[in-house]
Amino acid sequence: MTAHAGTLPIGQAGDHEHGDNYLTHGRGIKSWLFTLDHKRIGIMYMILVCANFLLGGIFAIALRTMLWSPLRMFDANGNPTGVTQEQINASHNLYNHFFTLHGAVMVFLFIIPSIPAILGNFVLPMQLGAKDVAFPRLNLLSFWIYMIGAVFFVYILLSGVLHAAFGISLPGGWGLDTGWTFYTPYSTARAQGAVVAATLGAFILGFSSILTGVNFIATVHMLRPKGMTWFRMPLFIWAIYSTAIIQILATPVLAITLLLLVAERTLGVGIFDPALGGDPVLYQHFFWFYSHPAVYIMILPAMGVISDVIVAFSRKHVFGYNFIAFSSIAIALLSFIVWGHHLFVSGQSALANAIFSMLTFSVAIPSAIKVFNWISTLYKGDVRLKTPMLYALGFIFLFTLGGLTGLFLGALSVDIYLTDTYFIIAHFHYVMMGSTLFAFIAGMYYWWPKMFGKMTNETLGKIAFCFVFFGFNLTFFPQFVMGARGMPRRYASYPIKFVTEHHLSTTGAYTLGFGLVLVGIDWMYSLKRGKKAPENPWGANTLEWRCSSPPPHDNFATTPLVGDPYDLHGWVYDPATNGWVNPELGHRSSDSPSAPSHH
Amino acid sequence: MLQSILAYSAPTFWLPSGSSSVSGDVDWLYYFVYWINVIFFLLVAFLTVFFAWKYRHREGRVIEPSAGHSTALELTWTIIPTLIVIVIFYFGFRGFLALEVDPPNSYEITVNAKMWNWSFIYPNGFVSPELHVPADTPVRFVLTSDDVLHDLFIPDWRVKKDIVPGRFNRMWVNAEKVNKNSKEPEEHDIECAEYCGTNHSAMLSKAWVHDRTEFQSWLIDASNWAGKHSYVDEGAEIYKTRGCAQCHSVTGGIVTGPTWKDMFGSQVPLSDGTTVTADDAYVRESVLYPQAKIVKGFGPVMPSYLGTMKEQDITALIAYMKSISTNYHGNELPALKQIAPKTTEGMKTAK
Numbered sequence: 001m002t003a004h005a006g007t008l009p010i011g012q013a014g015d016h017e018h019g020d021n022y023l024t025h026g027r028g029i030k031s032w033l034f035t036l037d038h039k040r041i042g043i044m045y046m047i048l049v050c051a052n053f054l055l056g057g058i059f060a061i062a063l064r065t066m067l068w069s070p071l072r073m074f075d076a077n078g079n080p081t082g083v084t085q086e087q088i089n090a091s092h093n094l095y096n097h098f099f100t101l102h103g104a105v106m107v108f109l110f111i112i113p114s115i116p117a118i119l120g121n122f123v124l125p126m127q128l129g130a131k132d133v134a135f136p137r138l139n140l141l142s143f144w145i146y147m148i149g150a151v152f153f154v155y156i157l158l159s160g161v162l163h164a165a166f167g168i169s170l171p172g173g174w175g176l177d178t179g180w181t182f183y184t185p186y187s188t189a190r191a192q193g194a195v196v197a198a199t200l201g202a203f204i205l206g207f208s209s210i211l212t213g214v215n216f217i218a219t220v221h222m223l224r225p226k227g228m229t230w231f232r233m234p235l236f237i238w239a240i241y242s243t244a245i246i247q248i249l250a251t252p253v254l255a256i257t258l259l260l261l262v263a264e265r266t267l268g269v270g271i272f273d274p275a276l277g278g279d280p281v282l283y284q285h286f287f288w289f290y291s292h293p294a295v296y297i298m299i300l301p302a303m304g305v306i307s308d309v310i311v312a313f314s315r316k317h318v319f320g321y322n323f324i325a326f327s328s329i330a331i332a333l334l335s336f337i338v339w340g341h342h343l344f345v346s347g348q349s350a351l352a353n354a355i356f357s358m359l360t361f362s363v364a365i366p367s368a369i370k371v372f373n374w375i376s377t378l379y380k381g382d383v384r385l386k387t388p389m390l391y392a393l394g395f396i397f398l399f400t401l402g403g404l405t406g407l408f409l410g411a412l413s414v415d416i417y418l419t420d421t422y423f424i425i426a427h428f429h430y431v432m433m434g435s436t437l438f439a440f441i442a443g444m445y446y447w448w449p450k451m452f453g454k455m456t457n458e459t460l461g462k463i464a465f466c467f468v469f470f471g472f473n474l475t476f477f478p479q480f481v482m483g484a485r486g487m488p489r490r491y492a493s494y495p496i497k498f499v500t501e502h503h504l505s506t507t508g509a510y511t512l513g514f515g516l517v518l519v520g521i522d523w524m525y526s527l528k529r530g531k532k533a534p535e536n537p538w539g540a541n542t543l544e545w546r547c548s549s550p551p552p553h554d555n556f557a558t559t560p561l562v563g564d565p566y567d568l569h570g571w572v573y574d575p576a577t578n579g580w581v582n583p584e585l586g587h588r589s590s591d592s593p594s595a596p597s598h599h
Numbered sequence: 600m601l602q603s604i605l606a607y608s609a610p611t612f613w614l615p616s617g618s619s620s621v622s623g624d625v626d627w628l629y630y631f632v633y634w635i636n637v638i639f640f641l642l643v644a645f646l647t648v649f650f651a652w653k654y655r656h657r658e659g660r661v662i663e664p665s666a667g668h669s670t671a672l673e674l675t676w677t678i679i680p681t682l683i684v685i686v687i688f689y690f691g692f693r694g695f696l697a698l699e700v701d702p703p704n705s706y707e708i709t710v711n712a713k714m715w716n717w718s719f720i721y722p723n724g725f726v727s728p729e730l731h732v733p734a735d736t737p738v739r740f741v742l743t744s745d746d747v748l749h750d751l752f753i754p755d756w757r758v759k760k761d762i763v764p765g766r767f768n769r770m771w772v773n774a775e776k777v778n779k780n781s782k783e784p785e786e787h788d789i790e791c792a793e794y795c796g797t798n799h800s801a802m803l804s805k806a807w808v809h810d811r812t813e814f815q816s817w818l819i820d821a822s823n824w825a826g827k828h829s830y831v832d833e834g835a836e837i838y839k840t841r842g843c844a845q846c847h848s849v850t851g852g853i854v855t856g857p858t859w860k861d862m863f864g865s866q867v868p869l870s871d872g873t874t875v876t877a878d879d880a881y882v883r884e885s886v887l888y889p890q891a892k893i894v895k896g897f898g899p900v901m902p903s904y905l906g907t908m909k910e911q912d913i914t915a916l917i918a919y920m921k922s923i924s925t926n927y928h929g930n931e932l933p934a935l936k937q938i939a940p941k942t943t944e945g946m947k948t949a950k
């Protein structure tokens with residue numbers, strides 16, 4: 001049951017009239033780059049986004065390695081260590097470039113497009129029983145724009161490497177050391193790096209995000225099949241829909257802000273730099289007006305994935321569908337009015353601080369609702385701990401801890417102490433990385449059989465999960481501790497009293513990195529040697545599982561029948577195909593060979 | 600009321616010792632939220648693990664039906680978190696007001712931040728690279744930046760505020776001594792908490808808490824320090840304390856700016872292709888108007904000291920530069936042999 005090495009995996013086409021699937025439908029690089037098929041576009045996003053994740057990960061490992069011990073000119077007893085001021089400066093400079101590129105690549109090139117662009121593209125039209133998104137050409141355009149945006153970051157990287165290795169300076173500066181936030185006036189008046197390239201890159205990537213959002217909103221409105229009312233939509237679609245609203249409303253603000261920044265840096269137009277008559281705090285308002293909603297662009301799709309995965313592996317209807325759906329919309333709307341909590345120490349008025357603190361706490365409520373509803377879905381279920389489910393349960397742990405530690409930061413007086421320390425770093429990595437990355441991996445494992453027609457190896461998947469989960473907590477939990485003890489963020493060097501926490505954190509980063517490599521190996525191995533995937537390997541009732549794995553080019557010959565997406569009654573496990581069949585839908589089980597197909 | 604919350608707290612697992620009038624309140628709320636965190640995390644973790652284990656798939660297990668939703672239950676876990684966050688908000692806001700509103704009779708110290716050093720300017724005009732405050736006295740800081748964003752963070756006092764160029768942010772503190780019986784000043788860390796470029800993590804200083812009377816005498820002694828020392832010593836002190844050392848080495852190494860070793864009296868190549876002799880006028884101009892002449896190979900990044908460095912300080916700096924330059928000879932008497940022929944020659948010509 002294995003494909004020959006070097007050939008594309010071919011899924012089953014048994015009960016389908018098509019002889020081919022979307023992977024074999026058209027050959028050659030052009031048939032991919034100019035495809036209008038949402039599934040192929042999703043796969044291309046997957047390759048690029050995962051490559052960028054690898055890049056961001058390499059920077060993370062590099063900066064954690066630098067933080068293993070602080071570089072100092074004098075030891076604890078005041079004796080010279082032989083390290084010169086020049087070496088210190090060079091080391092600080094390198095670290096600043098590392099943390100900036102780690103953040104910028106992870107935010108703009110990985111987390112924001114990860115779930116919406118990869119899984120959203122692949123799964124959303126099929127969950128609607130549709131043949132494609134509403135605007136397939138626009139969809140291809142967003143992918144191309146993503147590639148163009150990514151080129152700018154490649155340029156920054158290249159300029160940094162050329163400068164460091166050969167002393168060659170490309171036009172526009174080299175590297176980037178402003179932090180991913182590009183705070184003014186450092187970014188406009190002082191930084192030597194390729195700030196213009198970076199901001200233009202982020203500007204262009206924003207358009208990719210906007211166009212994807214427009215497309216998904218139109219798709220959800222226009223292409224829902226007969227019978228799929230709003231409250232019969234899978235929760236993944238609710239999540240992607242809420243995300244799309246934020247993408248189209250917030251991203252233009254970032255685009256304008258970044259253009260203003262470029263205007264100030266290149267033309268000297270005074271907007272943010274007080275030396276030119278501007279106001280740096282204005283920049284922070286503009287920036288976070290996008291970037292706080294962007295946090296929910298990162299986490300909402302993750303919540304959608306988790307809802308679908310938990311249902312499939314609990315073998316039970318989701319608990320409190322309406323509360324989960326409405327909490328997605330509530331989070332999307334509230335996300336627009338909490339940006340000021342990033343400015344509690346900036347000197348904004350006490351009244352503004354009070355209002356933003358209050359609004360910030362209001363986001364905690366829908367988040368808490370979702371967690372309790374997921375847990376209740378497990379209650380009296382028939383829980384199967386497959387790899388996607390392990391990541392989903394891991395998500396609940398990490399998201400809960402990430403969310404709860406947000407309570408420290410919403411509380412004004414405590415936030416003043418904790419902000420700009422490692423406590424913040426730990427908090428948002430628990431939410432951004434722990435939660436979103438875990439959901440992304442859960443979703444990838446969950447839909448992998450549908451994407452490639454191959455099962456992944458459960459044993460390797462579970463071993464990898466253990467490394468990822470343990471490594472993640474070992475990396476970031478000590479950062480809560482050192483943050484509360486007063487270790488500021490973005491520090492290339494640090495007082496020696498924090499060395500134990502940094503040792504633990506760096507050890508964790510290596511463990512996490514190793515676990516993620518195992519995940520990658522598991523996926524690659526599945527492409528080569530994975531068992532053939534059945535049509536519905538997990539017994540889920542959403543529509544994407546009603547076509548073969550991998551799906552044919554146009555998904556469904558006829559629009560499938562729509563019911564409650566989380567009503568799992570009727571699905572029974574069929575050991576012969578290793579998948580689930582539903583006799584009510586006319587599926588043949590292996591022991592009832594005469595049942596007719598309704599497809 | 601102020602006295603009732605003035606209490607030094609010993610370090611705990613999570614927090615360093617707190618020694619200001621607000622630290623007790625901040626720490627109390629930290630631990631209040633901490634225990635809410637612990638309880639809810641354990642609840643969620645326990646339920647997740649317990650349900651995943653108890654209801655795990657087993658052959659032949661009969662699945663009981665269960666409700667698809669429960670409005671009562673869902674309202675419960677909407678309302679309880681709502682009440683909890685209202686309580687946290689209230690205490691957070693109350694604590695914030697105490698942090699924000701400085702008493703009107705506060706003693707005022709101006710803080711000047713620049714890449715990458717601190718200057719603390721006392722009411723009598725004395726400038727110190729470290730912060731000294733009297734104990735049990737409200738002290739207001741007026742925060743100014745010469746270049747980019749910085750942030751004054753003193754963890755032991757639980758205070759932090761961004762320093763924004765073009766704005767005058769304020770922060771205040773009422774520090775207290777741990778050991779009230781000792782006359783020795785007590786030391787705390789100062790850190791820059793807003794990213795400000797290459798040496799952000801080296802933008803550190805110390806805060807010292809003195810008894811009130813000791814503070815007065817410290818300020819008088821410190822202000823008069825320069826008058827009791829030579830210009831060279833004073834210049835060396837200014838070099839170390841006013842931020843020169845961050846960018847200029849005195850050992851010959853190249854950092855952000857040119858080294859001062861052997862600089863004075865040398866011919867300095869400039870970025871516009873000309874050269875200039877590093878004399879007194881050149882140094883003074885470079886301190887006050889650093890962009891006027893940029894040394895070849897360096898960026899125009901030095902902040903101006905116009906208005907913040909006194910003429911006497913510049914004179915002292917020049918004296919210090921002269922003392923470390925082999926290109927300057929004005930501090931040694933010329934050998935007689937060299938004088939003699941010149942004089943003779945001159946006399947000859949005159950004849």
